[in-house]
Structure formats: C-alpha cells, structure tokens
Amino acid sequence: MAAKATSIDIAYRAGVSQSTVSRALRNSPLVSPETRERIKAIARELNYKVDKNASNLRTQNSHTLALLLCEDPTNDDSLINPFFLSMLGSITRATARQGYDLLVSFQQLSEDWHADYEDSNKADGIILLGYGDYMDYEQKLEKLLAQNTHFVIWGAEHNNKSVLSIGCDNVQGGVIATEHLIGLGRKEFAFLGGASSHCPEFRDRYLGHCKALKAAGLVVDKRRQIDAISTEASGYEAAQQLLKKGMVFDALFAASDLIAIGAIRALKEQGIAVPEDVAVVGYDDIPVASFANPPLTTVKQNTQLAGEILVESLLRLILGKEVSTQLIPTSLVVRRSCGAGAA
Amino acid sequence: MAAKATSIDIAYRAGVSQSTVSRALRNSPLVSPETRERIKAIARELNYKVDKNASNLRTQNSHTLALLLCEDPTNDDSLINPFFLSMLGSITRATARQGYDLLVSFQQLSEDWHADYEDSNKADGIILLGYGDYMDYEQKLEKLLAQNTHFVIWGAEHNNKSVLSIGCDNVQGGVIATEHLIGLGRKEFAFLGGASSHCPEFRDRYLGHCKALKAAGLVVDKRRQIDAISTEASGYEAAQQLLKKGMVFDALFAASDLIAIGAIRALKEQGIAVPEDVAVVGYDDIPVASFANPPLTTVKQNTQLAGEILVESLLRLILGKEVSTQLIPTSLVVRRSCGAGAA
DNA sequence: CTGAAAGCGCTTACAG
DNA sequence: CTGAAAGCGCTTACAG
Structure with missing residues (x-):
C-alpha cells in the first residue's frame, strides 16, 4: 500500500x-x-x-457531533425503539447536510459518557436521545453543564433551564388525540402510561389528555389511568388491570403505540371490540401501527423536523449563537382503531 | 469556560x-x-x-470505524429498514466493546463516500451495510480495493474474492423455510422476490427454495416466481399478479417480511385464507412480523452475531490478520401464517 | 524509571 | 499572491 x-x-x-x-x-x-x-x-x-486529525488538532474543532442513545437497559436485546431509528435517520441526514460527521454510541456501554467525546475533542457537541426518564441522568447533566460541554437533549423541557431541550409538544399531542375521540362521541376515557414526572413525556401526554377532557366538560377519573412502560407486554398488562378493576370506558388513549397494541390484545381477549366498544389511540406512529389490527390511530411526531432542529440548535450552541428550547407540533394519523371512517 | x-x-x-x-x-x-x-x-x-486528534495524528490510527448505510434512494423518508436498525444496534455495541468509536453516515449524501473516511484518517476501516443490490456500487468497491481501504460488506458473497463479505446464509434460509412448509404437507409453491443476480440476497433465498423443492421431489414452476422489492406495496402487487396469472398454490415463500405482509393482504382480498388455503413464510423477522394477521412465520437472521462478526472481521483486516468471508446460519421463527400449531 | 526532543500533517499569522 | 515558520497536543525512540 x-x-x-x-x-x-x-x-x-x-x-x-x-x-x-x-x-x-x-x-x-x-x-x-x-x-x-x-x-x-x-x-x-x-x-x-x-488529514482530519491534523487539521482538527490545528483548528481545535472536530466538525463532528456525537449522538448518545440513552436507552432503558431493559431492552438491550438489539431491540431499539423504532422511533429512535427514525430520529437517528433524520439526525444523520441533518448532520451530513451541515457538513458534520456523526459519532453514535449507546449510553450503557460507556460509564464515562458525559466526558468521553467532547472532552477528548472527538466531537464539538453531543445530542442526547432517550425516551422519557432523564432523572437517572440528572447528575450527569449537571456535570456536562459544569464542564461547559455543548449538548442538547431530546424530550420534555428540563427543570434546569440551562439545559437546552428539543422535543415534540406532548401536551398538544395528548390534547389532539383526546379531542379527536371526544369528537367521535366518546365519553368515558382510560389512559395507559406513566403519569408521574419520572416519565416526563408520558406525563405531558396525560396532562394534555386531562386538559382536553376538562375543556369538554368530561370527568377525569384517576382510577382509569394505569402506569405502563413502552412495551406491548406492559400495555397488555395495564389493560388487564383496568378491566380487573371493573372500569368502564369507551375510549382508550395509550402513551405509546406499543402500549396501545398490547392493550388491544387484552381487550380482544375479553371480547371487547375495537373500535366498536372501545376506541383506541396510540402515540408515535411506529411502522407497526399501520399493521395492527385494527390499524392504529396515533399521534405522529415529526422526526424529520425534529432531527433537523436538534442538529441546528446544537450547532448554534457550539457557535455561541442564541438558542432556545423548542417544541415541535404533532399531528394525528387517523386509522381504524378510533372508530373514524378512515381505512 | x-x-x-x-x-x-x-x-x-x-x-x-x-x-x-x-x-x-x-x-x-x-x-x-x-x-x-x-x-x-x-x-x-x-x-x-x-486529545484524540493529537494522539491519532501521532499514532496514525483513529480507533474509529465508519458505518455506511447504503439504502435504496426510494425510501429516503426517514424510513430505514428495521433490519438495519437492529444491525446498527449490534454493530454499535460490538464496536464499543472493542474500544472503537463508530461514525455513521448514509451513502446518498456523500457522493465521494468511497474515500471520505479512511482517506482522511477519520476511520481505520469501513463497514458497508446495504440490502441486496451492490451492483450499483461495483465501481466504488473496485476503487476501495485499489486504494487498499479496509472494508467489509454485509451481504451475499461477492464475485470479486478480494472483497470481504459477511452475510447470513440466504440459501440455507430458503431451504429451511421451504422444508418447513413441505413438512406441513404443502406441495404447490409460489415465491415472491427477485431471482436475478441483481439482488443477490433474494436470489440466494430463491436458490435455497428451489433446492429444497427438488430434494423433496416437488416441481419448480418458474411462473410462480414473481419479482418484488422489499416493500409491502410491492408484495401486494406481486401476489395480485400471481393470482391474475391464474396460478394455483398452497404455499408462499416471500423473500422478505414486508413482501409477505403485502401478499397476505392481496390474498385476503381475494378471499384466500392464510394459512388454511395458502401457508405463508417471510424473511427477516422484523418487529411487525409478530403483529401481522396472522402472525408471520419467518426466517430470522442473527443480527447480534452478525454485528459482532462484521466488527471483528474488519478489525482483523485492519490489523493485517487473516480473515475470510463468512456465512451466518439463520433460524426459523414459527408463528401462525404457515399453518403450524404455534401461537 | 525519567526527561529532552523530534515529529505526526495540517492552518495561519507574519513577512515579503 | 507566495513562502518560511510556528504550533496544535500528543507518542515514542533516544539518551541517560
């Protein structure tokens, strides 16, 4: 050679x-x-x-961003949430379009992740992508801030205002899903998914849900909210609990599509027809949603736009320009599970 | 700061x-x-x-691998094949375990990809991950070889023996799927998916399919093979063509799960029951497979192992150790679409 | 066991 | 418009 x-x-x-x-x-x-x-x-x-090593050394920047996927250690079996895949795709594209390279890694594998990339000058900034529970990372985020590392996190707005976060408007998502079901004449609602601040995305969806119910003069029955994590099994179990408690409802809003799909399975097993007896709406619009039976009505997050905004915001942060936490609007994808006419 | x-x-x-x-x-x-x-x-x-830039410059290696996703430009709408997601996950993990970082990019965006990473010393080697049709890249592969770039490609064995490829044993996958259906008493087979060398993975699955049929003394009817690409729509269309030609069959083997799902939709529309009238087996075991109706029996690729072997082989190549093209065995995931007893 | 020195391949003031 | 030179922050022979 x-x-x-x-x-x-x-x-x-x-x-x-x-x-x-x-x-x-x-x-x-x-x-x-x-x-x-x-x-x-x-x-x-x-x-x-x-030679990038030489030019980066000389100019002291790497023209590289790092993406840290922070996943629940539960599903480490190479089962990545499809929503993340979609985000990964758009982030990759947005990064390339800006002339930057992208380093990808998983949080679990690097105990020292908070410092790894930017401190070693391999990346100019970091994107943190995780589902919900950033509480676990609280200390690490503090450390990132203390070190003046450039980073942006995906998800709900953070308590600490100095943390730049970009996320979909989960409250609004909860509102439009619920309003849609109300518009179809449903009155008794159940909600599956965590409502605690430990899971900010789910909590916001629940808040939006409650907001829409109140605005329509409907009852918010806390007993019809069951915690669930974003898996089919958890949704199945949560729906079973709901039924076991003897709850009556004609509409179900699940905080994620996987939860919705699990719930539908539980309902069907009890002879409850979807959407005739219970209308169901999920959240995420993962690929599986359109293949569910019945096809799932769901709240879609604009991952294309989200990836672009994440990258753009991080770049602005790196360049010292002004940036602010942003919410990206969501939209409803109507299929059959809600009982509307659509195919 | x-x-x-x-x-x-x-x-x-x-x-x-x-x-x-x-x-x-x-x-x-x-x-x-x-x-x-x-x-x-x-x-x-x-x-x-x-400082990695300084140490890499000094030692002349980057401790970084690059992953190039070579996708069909058709589905650029942030719709990545879920199979790739799974591979990405395992490659990321394997890379981290070996103490390397991973740069990820998409082929479409970088016209000059063949040279980008390794030549600029940002990566020590490249993994090419694409579905099927590497023919388009033929020239680029030649160039990579000419430049002595370290790379490994995912997929079928390459004509050019100097190209190191790692892939699942698609012939064997075709054999086990077909043997399983034969074991269930099916006799008249249809195959959906390209059979030309333009799509080596699909071709090998078809070859395995034919091999199993011949071994069982069954007829291989070329008219019952219809080309299709890996989308639900293409599978739907291919099955319609099959029916329009008046073909009779009691088993259908699709070269991918998406094709199978599309085909099932077409069959159902014609009042053909799956698995009663036609048993169906797909390929890939994408997440949607278990939610299909009926749940899809399919050939699963061991992505976990595949990612590890890809990374390990590339690292061996970089270190100048001996490496060879490898085939990874596949396994059958039995669900209901094939008519076997399983749930 | 430790230090002084060279050099990896660039970019960019500085001097013409 | 061009060149000679410094220096980015390391690693590693070389000399003790």
Whole structure:
C-alpha cells in the first residue's frame, strides 16, 4: 500500500510551498485561480484527502457531533425503539447536510459518557436521545453543564433551564388525540402510561389528555389511568388491570403505540371490540401501527423536523449563537382503531 | 469556560515531564506506580482527557470505524429498514466493546463516500451495510480495493474474492423455510422476490427454495416466481399478479417480511385464507412480523452475531490478520401464517 | 524509571 | 499572491 499522500507531496509535485497547497485546497482567495486548479488536479490524481486529525488538532474543532442513545437497559436485546431509528435517520441526514460527521454510541456501554467525546475533542457537541426518564441522568447533566460541554437533549423541557431541550409538544399531542375521540362521541376515557414526572413525556401526554377532557366538560377519573412502560407486554398488562378493576370506558388513549397494541390484545381477549366498544389511540406512529389490527390511530411526531432542529440548535450552541428550547407540533394519523371512517 | 487541560498542565502540577504524564496515563510499565497514581489523580481532578486528534495524528490510527448505510434512494423518508436498525444496534455495541468509536453516515449524501473516511484518517476501516443490490456500487468497491481501504460488506458473497463479505446464509434460509412448509404437507409453491443476480440476497433465498423443492421431489414452476422489492406495496402487487396469472398454490415463500405482509393482504382480498388455503413464510423477522394477521412465520437472521462478526472481521483486516468471508446460519421463527400449531 | 526532543500533517499569522 | 515558520497536543525512540 502506497503511503498516503500529504500536502507536502502535492507541494513538491506542483512546485509550490506546502502553505500554498493548504490554501488552495481550502479555496483561499489568496491563491491565484490557476495555481489553485493545478494543485487541485494533482490532489485528485494522488487521491489526496486532508488529514482530519491534523487539521482538527490545528483548528481545535472536530466538525463532528456525537449522538448518545440513552436507552432503558431493559431492552438491550438489539431491540431499539423504532422511533429512535427514525430520529437517528433524520439526525444523520441533518448532520451530513451541515457538513458534520456523526459519532453514535449507546449510553450503557460507556460509564464515562458525559466526558468521553467532547472532552477528548472527538466531537464539538453531543445530542442526547432517550425516551422519557432523564432523572437517572440528572447528575450527569449537571456535570456536562459544569464542564461547559455543548449538548442538547431530546424530550420534555428540563427543570434546569440551562439545559437546552428539543422535543415534540406532548401536551398538544395528548390534547389532539383526546379531542379527536371526544369528537367521535366518546365519553368515558382510560389512559395507559406513566403519569408521574419520572416519565416526563408520558406525563405531558396525560396532562394534555386531562386538559382536553376538562375543556369538554368530561370527568377525569384517576382510577382509569394505569402506569405502563413502552412495551406491548406492559400495555397488555395495564389493560388487564383496568378491566380487573371493573372500569368502564369507551375510549382508550395509550402513551405509546406499543402500549396501545398490547392493550388491544387484552381487550380482544375479553371480547371487547375495537373500535366498536372501545376506541383506541396510540402515540408515535411506529411502522407497526399501520399493521395492527385494527390499524392504529396515533399521534405522529415529526422526526424529520425534529432531527433537523436538534442538529441546528446544537450547532448554534457550539457557535455561541442564541438558542432556545423548542417544541415541535404533532399531528394525528387517523386509522381504524378510533372508530373514524378512515381505512 | 476554562481552557481544556493538556498533558503539560498536568506535568506542571505533578512536577514531572510531559513525557512521563503521557506514559502514566497510558499505563506504561516504565513509570513508577506511585508517580502514575499521582498523575492520574491530577488528571481526574482537572477533568483531563487525552486529545484524540493529537494522539491519532501521532499514532496514525483513529480507533474509529465508519458505518455506511447504503439504502435504496426510494425510501429516503426517514424510513430505514428495521433490519438495519437492529444491525446498527449490534454493530454499535460490538464496536464499543472493542474500544472503537463508530461514525455513521448514509451513502446518498456523500457522493465521494468511497474515500471520505479512511482517506482522511477519520476511520481505520469501513463497514458497508446495504440490502441486496451492490451492483450499483461495483465501481466504488473496485476503487476501495485499489486504494487498499479496509472494508467489509454485509451481504451475499461477492464475485470479486478480494472483497470481504459477511452475510447470513440466504440459501440455507430458503431451504429451511421451504422444508418447513413441505413438512406441513404443502406441495404447490409460489415465491415472491427477485431471482436475478441483481439482488443477490433474494436470489440466494430463491436458490435455497428451489433446492429444497427438488430434494423433496416437488416441481419448480418458474411462473410462480414473481419479482418484488422489499416493500409491502410491492408484495401486494406481486401476489395480485400471481393470482391474475391464474396460478394455483398452497404455499408462499416471500423473500422478505414486508413482501409477505403485502401478499397476505392481496390474498385476503381475494378471499384466500392464510394459512388454511395458502401457508405463508417471510424473511427477516422484523418487529411487525409478530403483529401481522396472522402472525408471520419467518426466517430470522442473527443480527447480534452478525454485528459482532462484521466488527471483528474488519478489525482483523485492519490489523493485517487473516480473515475470510463468512456465512451466518439463520433460524426459523414459527408463528401462525404457515399453518403450524404455534401461537 | 525519567526527561529532552523530534515529529505526526495540517492552518495561519507574519513577512515579503 | 507566495513562502518560511510556528504550533496544535500528543507518542515514542533516544539518551541517560
């Protein structure tokens, strides 16, 4: 394998200094167009690429962002939440579009994650992507702040206002899902998913849910809210609990699609028809949602936009520009599980 | 923000030379245990992290791998094949376990991808992950080879033997799916998915399918093979074509789960019961498979193992150790769509 | 066991 | 417009 070409090799062939090569390749106006083209031609020929380690060392920035996926350690069996996949896709694209590279890693594997990337100059900033429970990371976030690390987290607004967070408007999502069901004539609601602040996304969805109920003059019955985590099994169990308690309801709003799908299975087993007896709406619009039986009406998060805003905000933060916590609106995808006409 | 600490700052505080600091932090046996601990304590206190750009520049390797997702440009709407997500997860984990970082990018966005990472010393090697059709990349692969880039591709064995490929044994997958259906008494088979070498994974699944049929003394009817790409819509359409041609069959093997799900929809629309009239087996075991109606029997690829082997092989290649193209065995996940007893 | 020194390949003031 | 030179922060022979 021929040794990799350096700017000195090019300088030698072009008969100029190494500084000129560097300038030409960076399109500096200080170098004459002819010289620049000649140098570029030689660079192409030698398959030259600027050594990022050297240029990053010199300029003290890496043009790289790091994405940390903070997952529940429960589902480590290579089962990533499909919502994250979608986010990963849009973040990857947004990062590339901005001319940055993206390092990806999982939180579990690096005890020392809070410092790993930016402190070692491998990344200029960090995106934290996790579902819900950032409480566990509280201390680590503090440390990140203390170290002046540039980072942005996905999710609900954080208690600490200095933490920049970008997330979908979960309250609004809860509202539109509930309003839709109310509009279809439903009156007795159940909600599956955590309502504690330990799970801020779910809590906000529940808050939106309650807000819409109150606005419509409907009862909020705390007994019809059952905690659940975002798995099919948990949704199944939560719905069973609800039925075992003898609760009567004609509408069910689940804090995630997986919960909704598990709940539908439990309802069906008890001979309860969806949507005839109970209308169901989920949250996330994961790919499975459209294949559920009946196809699931759900609140969709705009992951495309979310990824772009995450990356853009982080970049602004890195550049010292003004940034602010943002909420991204959600939209309802109507399918059959809610009892509306749609296919 | 306090300037980042360097090894010189530590040396100053510890009253030793910078060389000694570097040695201590790298656990060199050349430095006395007491000195080492003292230096490490100071490093911790100052929140010091080795500057990767500097160390990589010096050692000329990056301890980073790059993952290039080569997707069909058709589904760029942040819709990544869930199979890739699973692979991404296991590759990320395997990479971290080996002490490497992982850069992720999508092929579409970087015209010049073949050279981007390794040539700029940002990565020591590249993993190419794509579904099927590497023909489009043929030239780029040649270039990678010519440049002596370290890379490994996911998928079927490549014509060019110098290309290191790791993939699941698609022929064997086709065999076990078909044998299972034969064991259930099915006799007339249809196959949905490309059979040309343009789509090597699908072709191999088809070859395995035919192999099993022949071994059982059953007919291989080319008219019952319809091309399809890995989408629900394509599967739906392919099944419709099959029916329109008046083909009779009691078993259907689809080259992917999405194709199978689309096909089931088409069959149902024609009043054909699955699995009673036609038993169906898919391929991939994507999350949707277990939620399909009926739940889909499918061939599962061991993504966990695959990710590990990809990473390990690439690392061996980088280190100049011996490596060889490998096939990973597949397994059948039996659900209801094939007509076997399982739930 | 430790230190002084070279050098990885760039970028960018500084001097013409 | 161009070149000579410094320096980014490390690692590692070399010399003790």
